[in-house]
Amino acid sequence: GAVVSQHPSWVICKSGTSVKIECRSLDFQATTMFWYRQFPKQSLMLMATSNEGSKATYEQGVEKDKFLINHASLTLSTLTVTSAHPEDSSFYICSARDPIGSNYGYTFGSGTRLTVV
Amino acid sequence: AQTVTQSQPEMSVQEAETVTLSCTYDTSENNYYLFWYKQPPSRQMILVIRQEAYKQQNATENRFSVNFQKAAKSFSLKISDSQLGDTAMYFCAFMKHSVTSGTYKYIFGTGTRLKVLA
Numbered sequence: 001g002a003v004v005s006q007h008p009s010w011v012i013c014k015s016g017t018s019v020k021i022e023c024r025s026l027d028f029q030a031t032t033m034f035w036y037r038q039f040p041k042q043s044l045m046l047m048a049t050s051n052e053g054s055k056a057t058y059e060q061g062v063e064k065d066k067f068l069i070n071h072a073s074l075t076l077s078t079l080t081v082t083s084a085h086p087e088d089s090s091f092y093i094c095s096a097r098d099p100i101g102s103n104y105g106y107t108f109g110s111g112t113r114l115t116v117v
Numbered sequence: 118a119q120t121v122t123q124s125q126p127e128m129s130v131q132e133a134e135t136v137t138l139s140c141t142y143d144t145s146e147n148n149y150y151l152f153w154y155k156q157p158p159s160r161q162m163i164l165v166i167r168q169e170a171y172k173q174q175n176a177t178e179n180r181f182s183v184n185f186q187k188a189a190k191s192f193s194l195k196i197s198d199s200q201l202g203d204t205a206m207y208f209c210a211f212m213k214h215s216v217t218s219g220t221y222k223y224i225f226g227t228g229t230r231l232k233v234l235a
Contacts, residue, residue, distance in 0.1 A: 034222065042227070042228075043208060043226060044162075045225075046224075049215070049222065097221075105167055106223070
């Protein structure tokens with residue numbers, strides 16, 4: 001079945017630095033990927049829709065200059081948290097849909113736990 | 118705006134027993150999709166079951182089944198013969214087409230934490 005790989009699984013960074021998270025579709029091409037944020041014991045909140053070869057679409061309230069998304073190929077989307085602060089500490093999850101696989105069931109990556117100190 | 122409500126923050130069930138998780142949603146659309154996802158302590162999101170709104174027949178996947186009431190906008194999940202490995206957070210999700218992004222995207226409920234007791 002469709003597999004989405006997310007890297008790193010966890011990262012600790014200093015306040016003010018930038019962190020890049022990668023999301024790869026391993027056995028299919030994904031023109032669209034999604035980035036979510038999940039706080040402890042809370043639901044997944046969609047941050048943005050990443051489109052291959054074009055600009056990402058951000059949800060209301062998400063700072064596009066802080067959360068940079070690049071979808072340069074059909075198998076890779078990256079999320080860069082710029083000038084990270086402790087309040088950016090969270091669990092970030094990506095997902096993608098295999099257009100040839102099961103209809104409308106998106107596959108999720110295993111997530112990245114970001115801690116900003 | 119579409120919303121998804123899970124009114125049970127936490128539930129517990131004895132091993133081998135049956136448990137039902139509730140979910141209601143609000144939408145003015147006629148064609149959409151509903152999902153239940155499981156998130157175990159590993160935080161990996163795992164698809165449990167999917168229902169197309171245009172299908173009247175309730176979806177079933179082994180021990181998991183749904184009770185889909187379209188008019189009532191209700192989509193409950195029944196887990197039969199509960200197993201210890203079913204312990205997880207369960208999210209109900211509604212999928213709709215986004216005009217802004219031109220694709221389908223999820224709206225998740227707040228989740229129900231299920232604990233299966235030995």
